[in-house]
Amino acid sequence: MNKKLPLIAIIGRPNVGKSTFFNRMLKSRKAIVDAQEGITRDRIYGKMDWEGHDINIVDTGGFIPNDAEIFNAPIRNQIKQAVEEADLILFIVDGREDATSSDRELAQIVHDIGKKCILVLNKCDYKELEENVYQWYELGIETIVPISALSGRSTGDLLEIVIEKLDLINPGSDQVDDDSMRIAIVGMPNVGKSSLTNALLQKEQSIVTPIAGTTRDSIDSQLVWYGKNITIVDTAGMRKLAKVSESINTIPL
Ligand code: GDP
Ligand code: MG
Numbered sequence: 001m002n003k004k005l006p007l008i009a010i011i012g013r014p015n016v017g018k019s020t021f022f023n024r025m026l027k028s029r030k031a032i033v034d035a036q037e038g039i040t041r042d043r044i045y046g047k048m049d050w051e052g053h054d055i056n057i058v059d060t061g062g063f064i065p066n067d068a069e070i071f072n073a074p075i076r077n078q079i080k081q082a083v084e085e086a087d088l089i090l091f092i093v094d095g096r097e098d099a100t101s102s103d104r105e106l107a108q109i110v111h112d113i114g115k116k117c118i119l120v121l122n123k124c125d126y127k128e129l130e131e132n133v134y135q136w137y138e139l140g141i142e143t144i145v146p147i148s149a150l151s152g153r154s155t156g157d158l159l160e161i162v163i164e165k166l167d168l169i170n171p172g173s174d175q176v177d178d179d180s181m182r183i184a185i186v187g188m189p190n191v192g193k194s195s196l197t198n199a200l201l202q203k204e205q206s207i208v209t210p211i212a213g214t215t216r217d218s219i220d221s222q223l224v225w226y227g228k229n230i231t232i233v234d235t236a237g238m239r240k241l242a243k244v245s246e247s248i249n250t251i252p253l
Helices: 018-028 073-085 101-113 127-139 155-165 193-203 236-249
Strands: 007-011 044-050 053-059 088-094 117-122 144-146 181-185 210-212 218-225 228-235
Touching: 007 018, 007 073, 007 101, 018 044, 018 053, 018 088, 018 117, 018 155, 044 155, 073 101, 088 101, 088 155, 101 127, 117 127, 117 155, 127 144, 144 155, 181 193, 193 218, 193 228
Parallel strands: 007 053, 007 088, 088 117, 117 144, 181 228
Antiparallel strands: 044 053, 210 218, 218 228
């Protein structure tokens, strides 16, 4: 028998963009097997694929006329059912607004069930709208991700977190430098930081590239040591800074 696929439940009050998100997940990955009506009339199930992981996804509140601001018992019940069977809950809110009583009620359902949950702040169509994010911590959900389901903004970031939360990361495959480390060489001027860096690099024949680091005056160099990737950061910038403060300190009083 096939291993059961993980199931994500999309919940949220009407009009926050649940179905927009659901459709995007199914369409944009082009890996839909089918998006069919669920067992219960009001839930829609679909299958999506993200970076080779198949995930089942269920949208709730699907057939409420015009998705008006109704939050009645039937919706509540179907949300509860979806949450019961889910491995991960995507709790969607309107990130441009403040939390409503319905949002709080849903947060309570999520807390009661005690399952993994991501609070998705939808409708964050551009960066400035993310300024609101802190107020959402009041719902007591640790992981908060602002996205725009309409434009797809940051949905990739969200899916990365989904994969992580579902423990779908396969150890040993696709691992990118998991064992790499960065060492920063810091210290006062003239103590021998660069000599140490050079000694480390010259000792090994396996230097790959000495590239200018992101910080203006620091240099990143890569070396491989017994198969481990190590990045050495020589913080030459500190030397400059130290010189400045030194000269300030030596101004005669
Ligand atoms: P649902 O009731 O939660 O399923 O919400 P829908 O997916 O039906 O979306 C409700 C409305 O919000 C629709 O008019 C969508 O076009 C709009 N909407 C959904 N996602 C976004 C978004 O990311 N940004 C903006 N600006 N509007 C959105
Ligand atoms: Mg909907």
